[in-house]
Amino acid sequence: MNNAQLNYHCADILVVDDTPDNLRVLSTALIERGYKVRCTKNGAMALLTAKKDPPHLILLDIKMPEMDGYEVCEQLKLDSSTSHIPVIFLSALDDVFDKVKGFAVGGVDYITKPFQIEEVVVRIQHQLALQAAKAEIYQLNNALEQKVRQRTLQLEEVIQQRDREIVKHKQTQKKLFYQALHDALTGLPNRTLFMEHLQKALHRITRNKDYLCAVLFIDLDRFKIINDSWGHAVGDRLLIAISHILKECSREVDTVARLSGDEFTILLEDLQDTQDAIAIAERLLEKLTAPIHLGECKVYIGASIGIVFGSVAYQTVNELLRDADIAMYRAKALGKGRYAIFDREMYDRTLHLSQLEIDLRYALERQEFLLHYQPIISVATGRLTGFEALLRWQHPKMGLIDPGDFIEIAEETGLIVPIGEWILQEACQQLYIWQQKFATTSLYISVNLSSKQIQQFDLVDKLAKILDRTGLNGKNLKLELTETMLMDRGEKTIELLFQIKEQNIQLSIDDFGTGYSSLSYLHRFPIDALKIDRSFVSPIDAEGKNCEIVRTIITLAHTLGIKAIAEGVETSHQLAVLKKLGCDEAQGYFFGTPVNFQLAEEILVKNV
Incomplete structure (x- = not known):
């Protein structure tokens, strides 16, 4: 079965984790949902298994003896027979450095442990759907070229037929493009689109010394408790409600995005003063501290917000997002339900703790x-x-x-x-x-x-x-x-x-x-x-x-x-x-x- 024909509910998934309990939980849950699952406990066996019989997707732990997940992913991407396989990292490492490194070595997604099976399944379905859709587009293009060659003598029909492949192709491309750049649950821009907007903002800073922007990194304080207590359906409705609150508190020129789980970011552009960003953060905290009504449910969530201001000192968007994340963790350390503005001391302390x-x-x-x-x-x-x-x-x-x-x-x-x-x-x-x-x-x-x-x-x-x-x-x-x-x-x-x-x-x-x-x-x-x-x-x-x-x-x-x-x-x-x-x-x-x-x-x- 090729990727274009792939039904992602019966796809072949390779799970790599040195913890037997994780292998058991993941394999049991995925098999129950119709997936074919293979398991390995170390990086070397994972590479051999993937090369001998490439799976449709790999769930890869990072912290493993001898060869960690980062090295395994790098080896997979260097081999032409396995480079196309999407890799989703599963790790207890929640530091922004670890996440950035995961994407840098070729991972398509990063899920933090302890994970929720429902989230893992949604992430798997999303990646498999993308793989299948890309293959479908490739075949549509091939089919288009073949039909053009076959119907050269029937020019009028060829033109009409071609116009109809093109329309479908554009519709598919538009749909895939949207899916690739937006969060499936909330409809907000995802990490990829957010980073594109952030990159453009950095370019504006280099061209105009008076241009001011800021990144707000927002982490919900009590989401796991609510998710575990009320169930994932309520948790999803809460995330959707949160996305509406974030958009209401920001401006048209701003970019509100969901990075993963209960992490959101807002790119505030063309600010007049640093106080503008602080005012938005305070407004967000006020809204998120108030009870949120979800039908018959009334939940209290709260949030911690990290603020970093763009400057010419930032060479990459990853550095900017990293510092916003550091500031957010500082806000949590200070007692949650507040904001913290990034400064160099925070970064030095993070480096010290990391070392x-x-x-x-x-x-x-x-x-x-x-x-x-x-x-x-x-x-x-x-x-x-x-x-x-x-x-x-x-x-x-x-x-x-x-x-x-x-x-x-x-x-x-x-x-x-x-x-x-x-x-x-x-x-x-x-x-x-x-x-x-x-x-x-x-x-x-x-x-x-x-x-x-x-x-x-x-x-x-x-x-x-x-x-x-x-x-x-x-x-x-x-x-x-x-x-x-x-x-x-x-x-x-x-x-x-x-x-x-x-x-x-x-x-x-x-x-x-x-x-x-x-x-x-x-x-x-x-x-x-x-x-x-x-x-x-x-x-x-x-x-x-x-x-x-x-x-x-x-x-x-x-x-x-x-x-x-x-x-x-x-x-x-x-x-x-x-x-x-x-x-x-x-x-x-x-x-x-x-x-x-x-x-x-x-x-x-x-x-x-």
Whole structure:
């Protein structure tokens, strides 16, 4: 079956992803919709499969071992037998640099994980429809030439017939041209058309120093929640309603476009002043903050907007769009529902974070991580009861980096999972070494768990293997979780915690009182301790005032039959108040800062 005859509901699709779950979800969903699906787990096999029997379309993951998706795409485009195959990238990478690179190596589309199957199917149908239509045009042209040659002697008929191929051809071309440059759902210009308009705007800037334009990059703040709660049909209607709002708030000369998903852009041309762009952004935020009525549904969406102004400093449209995207993410970081104007500091910070992410990916294998240990003391006796293991990164160029500067990146990229496993392994191993060296089994090591680790289906098995490898008894390991992590998945979390407790591992709630907790749920969690956040301990003064919240948490803990542990103890009067209130354990600079394992051993020598 050639491309012109292709029925895209039964097309042959090659899915390339090193994650079995992704392969299973995609292949199952596509097969159910009538597609023929083949799957491969790495780039090399994908190239062999595509060359041997070229598919109609390839869904390609980016982050794969040995050969990433970018290289696979480049190899496909270099081979004449596979260069025509449309490639749609599927990736958890959501940075504008990654998207731009995907299109630069030959990708026709870019879908960010986690994806919605309906969106993937629509994108596939769109690309297959384009392929089929292009082939149809090619055949129509061939047919036209053949008929002209065959009917040379019947000139009048030839002319009439030719006029009728031409009309159809133009209609088809016009339709394809529109489809290729507009979003199928909203009818707005798509990325391709928007970039064309943006390129023309940059040319105007070079010709006229007084010409001013701006790009607004708009990302909806709560679209995923609404889409998941109300369903995709409502989500689509919302996107259409949003497109109308954006057009109403802009001017005739402006270009409103939908880039992908819930991302929109507006090119504001021929501005009189920078304040004009700010006024439009403020008007948009006001409209998008108000409730949007979709029949019987009333939804609240909100948006974050990045603003960048065109200048002769921009050499390409990609640079301009990149900076608008950076400004949008800055607006989100500042609390959403606002706009941010791009400046050089944002770009420098983005570059810094990008480089930090790259370095972080190699830090584990290069053994650049280390643990510091902060002593935990019995309030009643003043004796050492354990250590909290705290991660540090010994960067080869930037020196010792605290987790506050890289943990968020690790969370976003998923690197926190292998890093978290390393922390558990290292902490348990170190405590076991100390147990043998100092002949003590009463001390425990406390380790923070991330939300990503809690979501791992094999967490319980991993914990068991770590205890088995290190020889540490589960009773000497305490895992710290936040209130939000406990409440996120309700019953599933309770079941998981009980499975962990079966290994005698202790559990505590970290920073208690600062997050969302439900007292009706609290007694159901098999928790051994509540850790009082430093923000409640710090206000305690020399007269013992400002300790009401601390007293309440200690009372709550003891009512539940568990310990209360205070963090951030820095003064003797804070310790005295905690002792009076019956707090069980404490940690903070008053007892000692986090130290490396050599200095931790010196503390052990004085306490065992």
